[in-house]
Amino acid sequence: MKKYSLLLFVALFASIAVGQQTQLMLKTMKNIVLETKNLSLVLTIEENKDVNMVYLGKKLQDHIEYRQLANQYKQGHDYTNMYQSAYTASGTRNLLEPAISVEHADGNQSLDLKFVDQQLRTLDNNRKELIIQLKDELYAFHVELHYLTNYEENVIEQWAVIKHNEKKNVKLIKYASANLSLKGEDFYLRSFHGDWIAEMQREDEKLTHGIKTLDSKLGTRTNLFRSSYFALGLDGSINEHEGTVLIGGLDWSGNFRVDFEKDPQDNLRVVAGINNYAAHYSLAPGVDFFTPKFSFTVSTNGLGDGSRNLHDWARKRRLIDGYGERYTxxxxxxxxxxxxxxxxxxxxxxxxxxxxxxxxxxxxxxxxxxxxxxxxxxxxxxxxxxxxxxxxxxxxxxxxxxxxxxxxxxxxxxxxxxxxxxxxxxxxxxxxxxxxxxxxxxxxxxxxxxxxxxxxxxxxxxxxxxxxxxxxxxxxxxxxxxxxxxxxxxxxxxxxxxxxxxxxxxxxxxxxxxxxxxxxxxxxxxxxxxxxxxxxxxxxxxxxxxxxxxxxxxxxxxxxxxxxxxxxxxxxxxxxxxxxxxxxxxxxxxxxxxxxxxxxxxxxxxxxxxxxxxxxxxxxxxxxxxxGDLYRLSDPRKDNHASIAYVNKDKSEAIMFNYLVQYGQVSKTPTPVRWYGLDPQKQYKIQEINLHDANSWIASDLILSGDFLMKIGLNPVLNNNRKSVVLTLKAIN
The missing domain is CATH 3.20.20.70 (Aldolase class I)
Incomplete structure (x- = not known):
């Protein structure tokens, strides 16, 4: 009996000690919270001035509760306390794939980046930029981490600025743009390979322990064999209309490298940047080295929502005149x-x-x-x-x-x-x-x-x-x-x-x-x-x-x-x-x-x-x-047809493209294609366009509600005599 009492006392004491340690950790850590309309990215400044990334996902209503994040993950031992580093340096205590490796002017290859300062700039009513300044405590070597949030589009752009004031050139052995630390149940990667006239061949795989790398060493035409853009399922699958996915890539036209490392705690680290193959860059003192931007979005409603985020952002922030006109x-x-x-x-x-x-x-x-x-x-x-x-x-x-x-x-x-x-x-x-x-x-x-x-x-x-x-x-x-x-x-x-x-x-x-x-x-x-x-x-x-x-x-x-x-x-x-x-x-x-x-x-x-x-x-x-907003309704790699729709911003008009991709004596679309993105309260008149020497198989007076189209769907009636069908929707109320 005394033995059990002693065990209970030890357990209670340990519990109190852990609780006190957790409270101390919450007090000494400082959270930096970046938010878009639907997302938040949370960094912490640790007591030893390390900067870690602890969260990327749906934003919380109460900012104070971000302090509880660290206390909710009871994972395996981190020998280095660096598994979640926001920009992992090599040569000191790190055991995983680094984001940055250097050789100093004196030949030393160690780097230990510590928090110095932070700055939050408001660029306009939709964009904010966070700059975190890091410095090695022994060398005059500095890194700025930049995070630019696009609020409405839920897109984050991330890059680094590297500089030093050492006496001679420093060699950058690796110099990534981003280092994400992600938590999830299972991670699935969708990447794209190919060759000339065979571009964008899709490949899905479950990520296991070790490192999966997407890279290019071609110098120009660097997407010829492999794209730097990818989709990442964070909760066990990659789906069009549901689930949590990260989609994005490196905004760089040269050699690229994206590493996916499942760490000993079963988290996923994504390190993306310029490929350091044959490119250990010699950086002169006082010169700023800007890495390219790694741009991404996270959707909790599948790939489609993520694509629409990127499309809106690209039309507004990347393409020349993205909302303008084009020549035919x-x-x-x-x-x-x-x-x-x-x-x-x-x-x-x-x-x-x-x-x-x-x-x-x-x-x-x-x-x-x-x-x-x-x-x-x-x-x-x-x-x-x-x-x-x-x-x-x-x-x-x-x-x-x-x-x-x-x-x-x-x-x-x-x-x-x-x-x-x-x-x-x-x-x-x-x-x-x-x-x-x-x-x-x-x-x-x-x-x-x-x-x-x-x-x-x-x-x-x-x-x-x-x-x-x-x-x-x-x-x-x-x-x-x-x-x-x-x-x-x-x-x-x-x-x-x-x-x-x-x-x-x-x-x-x-x-x-x-x-x-x-x-x-x-x-x-x-x-x-x-x-x-x-x-x-x-x-x-x-x-x-x-x-x-x-x-x-x-x-x-x-x-x-x-x-x-x-x-x-x-x-x-x-x-x-x-x-x-x-x-x-x-x-x-x-x-x-x-x-x-x-x-x-x-x-x-x-x-x-x-x-x-x-x-x-x-x-x-x-x-x-x-x-308009894009909705992929039928996947040609899964179905015998492709269906893709575009819906204008006020949901008053839409156009739907349908193509038969498997041909046979009985090829057809036996079931309706379910819509997304319409107004359930509106009634839509449906019309087939681009008819050529044939009558439409769609009734000329067909009117269906957005509710019906999104719950039941619309059959484009594809078959061997109708291999492509284009339909328009126009709201009549």
Missing amino acids: VLNNWESTYFNFDEQKISHLLDNTKKLGVDLFLLDDGWFGNKYPRNADTSALGDWSENKSKLPNGLISIVKEASDKDVKFGIWVEPEMVSPKSELYEKKPNWVVKQPKREEYYFRNQLVLDLSNPEVQDFVFHILDELFQKNPGLAYVKWDCNAVIYNAHSFYQKDQNNFYVDYTKGLYQVLDRFRQKYPTVPMMLCSGGGGRIDYGSLQYFTEYWPSDNTDPFDRIFMQYENSLFFPAIASVNHVTTFGKQELKFKIDVAMMGKMGFDLNLEELTSEELKFAQQAVKTYDQYKHIIWH
Whole structure:
């Protein structure tokens, strides 16, 4: 009996001691709470001046209760007290993947960052920026952690500024933008891999202990094999309309690295930033090193809500004129390839007007004289009009386009050089290549060294001179087809700086262009989907998802891209690729910013009339597609069809795209597709549009309530005779 009394006393004493220790911890810790409309991110400043991240999720009503967070998690022992570090440094007591590693000027590789100060700035009525200053106690080495909250959109942008005042250069071994510490039951990752004409191939997996890494080492076209954008399920699954998910990525057009580490306590650490592969950056004293932004949102209502957050944020904060207008384009590439002259272009300008679109885009092949651009083997770098094809120069075409009430745009690939070019002969040291190794080409070309300011000036002047010499030029398609082989810069003193400075050099050119030409529409191409990120998209109005324009494949690519990027930015052209009928191709292209790459002479008179009418129809509804809320209603990777809807902000109009993706004798949609995002109190008149040589299978007088459509749904009646169906909803009350 005495033995049990003693045990009870010891247990009671231990309980009191733990309680006192917890209360002491709550008093000594200082919470920093960042909030958006629905989310909160909570950091703590520990007694020893460590900064930890303790929470990311739904915001609490009572701020005081954030103090109880630490007391509610009874997890395993943390040997280092650093598992939850907001920016994990290496070389002292850390045992996990670091966010930052350095080699000091004296060769020491340890770093221990301690809290110094914090500042909260209000940028406008929607955005606040938190800056946390950290410093090593032994070295003059500083890090600023930046957290920018977009209140209404529930998007957080995170980055770091690294600087030092040591006597010599410090080598940055790793320098991430973000270091998240996440709690959950099970973690599921949705990432995207691919290759040329096979972009955005989805892959879902459960994250287990260890490290899963998404990365790129290509230098340019860095999304060719792998996207830095991902979705992360935090409560055991990834679903469209329910569950907690984090979606986002690194806003950087160079090499990236995102690590997912499930730690010994079963929490998940996400470390995202520039890839430190072959890039141990040499940082001079007094120089600020800005890491790119890691932008993300957390949705507690599935992927769809997260996508709508990112879309609203991107239209407002990233894309040029994200809530504005766009040109509908006719491109000449599949009509002529490299084989054209002034007469053919004149005829294509007539076709542009006949089709009813806004702008004619002249693609590759218009430049080069000593080495004419008649194939992809020469002339990149020699940006003067080819005198055989264009004896009167671009200016005569721009003027003719204006006379025919058509806008004119031009294709360029200014980052690249052909070995067979005058530029290469004159400036061999402007080219990225190893000086004593055999050249290795990607699409018969090499990359110009944009880490070199002289090359930056050259690339800027390519664009500037086009606009100076051709007033009225209204559109640019910026391509980038090569990756970097044999990486070496004749300009850089330290080759470790090359990959980072190349991308920063690209941004400096684009920033300079945008300062002078802030509103010119510009397409980001990059051999298809090789460079789709919000680092580059802040300079562009739109992007080219893939050189694969087969509408069947594009359904999947455009569906997956919609997870991160709004429809107004996705350039979808109707082309000769694919064996589908013209209606199917146009219906797929309408999902975003529709355009054409067709030879109108190859269309029948009926097809031409349909295409002309489709342009007019698109003009009626494109404002909903571009500026409305996206709802993915049927997943083509799970169902035999894809259904995607756009609903305008006041829920008075909507448009629904439906495509059959599995063909067979009995392929059809046997059950209705359930809607989201409508007003349950409104009555909606339903109409099928884009009909071609067929009557609608949807009753012309069909009216359904938003309540019915969201609880029961609407069957688009897809089958082998109706492989694509576009429906509109219009509120009548």
